[in-house]
Amino acid sequence: xxxxxxxxxxxxxxxxxxxxxxxxxxxxxxxxxxxxxTARGGKLVVADFxxxxxxxxxxxxxxxxxxxxxxxxxxxxxxxCGTAIASSDMMVxxxxxxxxxxxxxxxNIDVEMALRDDPETPAVPGQKMHCSVMAYDxxxxxxxxxxxxxxxxxxxxxxxxxxxxxxxxxxKEVIRLNDLKTVEQITDYTKAGAFCKSCIQPGGHEEKxxxxxDVLKEVRAEMEQERLKEAADASATGDFSKMTMIQRLxxxxxxxxxxxxxxxxxxxxxxxxxxxxxxxQGFIDVYIRYLGACSTCSTSTTGTLYAIxxxxxxELDENIRVLPI
Amino acid sequence: MKRVYLDNNATTKVDESVVEAMLPxxxxxxxxxxxxxxxxxxxxxxxxxxxDQVYSAINASDDDDVVFTSCATESNNWVIKSVWLDAIxxxxxxxxxxxxxxxxxxxxxxxxxxxxxxxxxxxxxxxxKGVVEAHTVKDFITKKTALVSVMMANNETGVIFPIKExxxxxxxxxxxxxTDAVQAIGKLPVDVQDLNVDFLSMSAHKFHGPKGVGxxxxxxxxxxxxxxxxxxxxxxxxxxxxxxxYIVGMGKAIELAVNGIPKMNSEIRRLRDKMEDALLELPxxxxxxxxxxxxxxxxxxxxxxxxGEGMLWDLDKKFGIAAxxxxxxxxxxxxxxxxLEAIGAEADLAHTAIRLSLSRYTTxxxxxxVIEKFKEAVSRLRAISSSYSTVKAQNIxxxx
Numbered sequence: 221x222x223x224x225x226x227x228x229x230x231x232x233x234x235x236x237x238x239x240x241x242x243x244x245x246x247x248x249x250x251x252x253x254x255x256x257x258t259a260r261g262g263k264l265v266v267a268d269f270x271x272x273x274x275x276x277x278x279x280x281x282x283x284x285x286x287x288x289x290x291x292x293x294x295x296x297x298x299x300x301c302g303t304a305i306a307s308s309d310m311m312v313x314x315x316x317x318x319x320x321x322x323x324x325x326x327x328n329i330d331v332e333m334a335l336r337d338d339p340e341t342p343a344v345p346g347q348k349m350h351c352s353v354m355a356y357d358x359x360x361x362x363x364x365x366x367x368x369x370x371x372x373x374x375x376x377x378x379x380x381x382x383x384x385x386x387x388x389x390x391x392k393e394v395i396r397l398n399d400l401k402t403v404e405q406i407t408d409y410t411k412a413g414a415f416c417k418s419c420i421q422p423g424g425h426e427e428k429x430x431x432x433x434d435v436l437k438e439v440r441a442e443m444e445q446e447r448l449k450e451a452a453d454a455s456a457t458g459d460f461s462k463m464t465m466i467q468r469l470x471x472x473x474x475x476x477x478x479x480x481x482x483x484x485x486x487x488x489x490x491x492x493x494x495x496x497x498x499x500x501q502g503f504i505d506v507y508i509r510y511l512g513a514c515s516t517c518s519t520s521t522t523g524t525l526y527a528i529x530x531x532x533x534x535e536l537d538e539n540i541r542v543l544p545i
Numbered sequence: 546m547k548r549v550y551l552d553n554n555a556t557t558k559v560d561e562s563v564v565e566a567m568l569p570x571x572x573x574x575x576x577x578x579x580x581x582x583x584x585x586x587x588x589x590x591x592x593x594x595x596x597d598q599v600y601s602a603i604n605a606s607d608d609d610d611v612v613f614t615s616c617a618t619e620s621n622n623w624v625i626k627s628v629w630l631d632a633i634x635x636x637x638x639x640x641x642x643x644x645x646x647x648x649x650x651x652x653x654x655x656x657x658x659x660x661x662x663x664x665x666x667x668x669x670x671x672x673x674k675g676v677v678e679a680h681t682v683k684d685f686i687t688k689k690t691a692l693v694s695v696m697m698a699n700n701e702t703g704v705i706f707p708i709k710e711x712x713x714x715x716x717x718x719x720x721x722x723x724t725d726a727v728q729a730i731g732k733l734p735v736d737v738q739d740l741n742v743d744f745l746s747m748s749a750h751k752f753h754g755p756k757g758v759g760x761x762x763x764x765x766x767x768x769x770x771x772x773x774x775x776x777x778x779x780x781x782x783x784x785x786x787x788x789x790x791y792i793v794g795m796g797k798a799i800e801l802a803v804n805g806i807p808k809m810n811s812e813i814r815r816l817r818d819k820m821e822d823a824l825l826e827l828p829x830x831x832x833x834x835x836x837x838x839x840x841x842x843x844x845x846x847x848x849x850x851x852x853g854e855g856m857l858w859d860l861d862k863k864f865g866i867a868a869x870x871x872x873x874x875x876x877x878x879x880x881x882x883x884x885l886e887a888i889g890a891e892a893d894l895a896h897t898a899i900r901l902s903l904s905r906y907t908t909x910x911x912x913x914x915v916i917e918k919f920k921e922a923v924s925r926l927r928a929i930s931s932s933y934s935t936v937k938a939q940n941i942x943x944x945x
Contacts, residue, residue, distance in 0.1 A: 232858070243858060249929045251936045268931070268938035273892035275852060279931040279938055297931035301854035305929060365939050 234345040235302070236337040242306035248313065249305075250295040252281040261285075262292055267361035270354050274426075276300040278308050280358045282315065284366055289319045303344050303351035307331045311355035324363045324374050327385055328356035349383035349415035350425065380428075380435060383415035388435065395439040403432050460537035461504065468496050472506060475535045480528055489514030491528070494545060504540045506532065520544065546865040549911045553751075554700050554728060554843060554902035555869055559794070560753040566797040567755065570790035578787050579778060588789045595796025599760055602799040603726075603745065604736040608765035612783045613758060613792050617727045618650035620746035620761035621694075623772040623783075624723045625654040628692045630770050632721070633664060638691035642715075644669045644677045644706075645887045646699055648725055655694075669695075671887045675702045675834040679710035690720040697729040697745075701884040701900060703843025704834040705733065709740045716741070721767070727751050731802025731905075732809055732840040743767050747799070749791070753904070754798030758791035805905050813903050814841035816912045820901065821846075823916040827923055833888055833898075842903040847885065847894045848923055850932035856899050859922035866915055869900040893932075 228234075257264035265282040277300065283293035294315045296308040311331050315323045331352050335343035344352070364371035377387035394400065394409050403420055407413040413432050418424030421433045454462035460471060472493055484490050490511040497505045508528070514520050521544060529542040550558070570591060576584025578592045599611050614620045625641070632638045643655055645668050658664040667685045669677050677695055686693065693715040698705045708724045715722040723744035729735050731752035737745055745762040749755055761783075763769060775784025821832055821844050829849035848856065853870030860866040885898050901915070927933045 240862070243855075244862065246929060251934050253936055264936075266936055266938045267940055271893075272850075272852075272897075272932060273895055275896040277931050279934060281936065297929060297934040299850060299930050299932055300852050302858045304852070305855060361940055371940075 236343040243302035246309040269358035307352035346415040381412035384411040386412035553904040567794040598796035617748035621650040632691035675704040703839035749795035752802035850930040864918040
């Protein structure tokens with residue numbers, strides 16, 4: 221939480237004046253009939269996206285010149301809030317004059333950017349970003365109708381956050397590269413989850429197949445699996461620095477058993493490993509405790525200690541330091 | 546621009562005589578009413594008068610308790626959480642009954658108990674007229690039910706619930722009965738002895754009193770652990786220095802509200818009905834709930850093809866009319882209107898509800914103006930609406 225989360229700016233006061241103007245006076249509202257299309261010699265495309273039951277529905281009309289694939293005229297109809305109407309209106313502006321292939325590249329971010337008063341200030345508050353997603357999706361539908369293909373064929377990627385258009389593969393990569401551990405970190409790095417927040421976890425405005433929490437959990441589980449595998453490999457190849465704690469303990473005990481412990485026992489003493497810690501300076505500190513006669517032996521902090529440490533350095537890792545407690 | 550306020554179920558204008566009654570308690574009579582000195586005793590008198598005004602407004606007996614709180618959210622939370630503590634955690638019962646259409650103060654508190662403590666909660670549905678019926682309560686109540694909490698009138702629709710009958714059912718099973726009467730005070734008579742409720746929540750700002758003060762009525766003999774512990778104000782039931790000016794304001798406001806019930810049910814009801822009749826002339830519209838079983842100030846109207854927030858925008862930005870909606874985009878929590886869902890309206894209409902709520906300050910002129918401008922807004926938005934366009938899509942509409 222923070223001040224803005226506790227009591228943010230009034231919702232409508234966060235709309236840009238372009239959004240307000242487009243809601244009040246949409247330029248491109250209307251429809252194109254089959255007769256008009258025939259008269260102007262173009263192909264009429266009428267695409268729907270969304271549903272009134274979800275709170276947003278948009279219908280896009282394109283008149284396409286079939287020789288150049290250029291959108292020569294476009295209109296929209298929309299059931300939705302001010303943001304939905306304004307972004308539909310702006311989306312139509314962006315379509316006109318483009319070829320169908322160019323139009324397909326228009327994203328909801330493009331629509332939102334076009335609605336800004338100045339480049340630095342979002343046109344709508346985060347929770348309204350999802351209203352502009354519709355504008356993006358309906359273009360894909362229209363293009364699919366025009367080309368006679370499935371709309372999904374334009375979407376090569378699985379999009380997790382529709383507001384910021386962040387794909388599953390991007391998320392996975394960013395989590396791995398930056399070793400991200402929380403959803404907040406994901407949002408900081410990618411903007412995914414920053415807007416309507418539906419993609420963060422179940423219970424938001426829209427139901428999703430996969431949420432950020434799932435992606436994070438999955439990638440972290442994969443990373444953990446890989447770490448263990450790496451550790452297992454490290455154990456096999458003797459790379460002490462990459463071993464897990466348990467593997468390290470076993471490795472140390474093995475070396476001690478083979479080359480040190482017998483001498484300690486012969487003198488009526490023994491030792492045990494208490495803890496192993498990686499230091500920031502790159503050392504691996506092994507904390508040990510002497511038992512029996514060793515605990516009072518004067519060489520336990522000098523010669524014996526040196527012998528133990530140099531054996532471990534030689535056998536396991538030269539960064540090992542042995543520290544008696 | 547002309548401004549018309551028709552969102553009185555959300556909050557109301559403070560009556561000027563209420564403000565007047567409150568003012569001396571800020572700068573002149575500011576003593577702590579629990580102090581012994583003169584500063585204390587003069588404010589003590591103000592609170593005592595407010596207490597009498599509230600007791601009288603709901604016909605509480607002197608043996609009952611009416612405790613001032615910060616708002617009805619606190620009152621509702623207090624009842625639900627302390628009944629859980631007293632009758633479920635430290636008692637033999639394990640179940641709470643409420644409804645689908647309660648205020649979030651009740652629903653969220655119940656959901657909290659459900660998720661944190663595994664309490665069994667039944668959320669009763671409303672029928673197609675938006676009413677929770679007593680026989681539905683009977684279907685779910687058991688001898689293990691600790692509490693039944695059903696609002697007196699619904700905030701969205703104004704529909705009045707048969708709480709007297711429901712309280713009787715609750716008592717037959719040894720359960721306690723709570724009602725959130727926030728939308729009822731000043732609109733219909735509220736007589737706690739006749740209704741025989743155990744708890745009743747109120748909020749001053751819904752009846753032309755100030756925000757930040759409410760009350761909880763508790764029937765004589767009912768024990769409820771406090772929610773707020775501290776200096777044992779209000780008999781130890783609700784600690785915290787008494788909010789003297791606001792309590793005085795609430796007392797004055799509830800007196801005025803109850804005196805205003807006849808006007809509400811004649812003049813304001815007539816204006817409401819006039820507006821409702823006129824708006825229903827628009828095709829593809831309907832109003833939730835029977836007119837006679839609603840609070841006299843409320844209309845929840847569905848307008849096919851017009852999304853709620855879009856409509857609110859036009860009413861506010863173009864015509865200066867303040868209304869409300871529970872639709873997807875309007876409130877910051879982006880939910881569909883829960884009441885429209887609950888009454889089983891067509892899914893396409895879930896986002897088309899507009900609530901108009903009048904007050905005793907609403908005038909005939911305002912109503913005429915709203916009728917005209919409301920129709921203008923509907924006609925503009927239907928012209929933009931995809932559901933009223935003639936050229937149909939060539940694909941099969943997908944949901945998102």
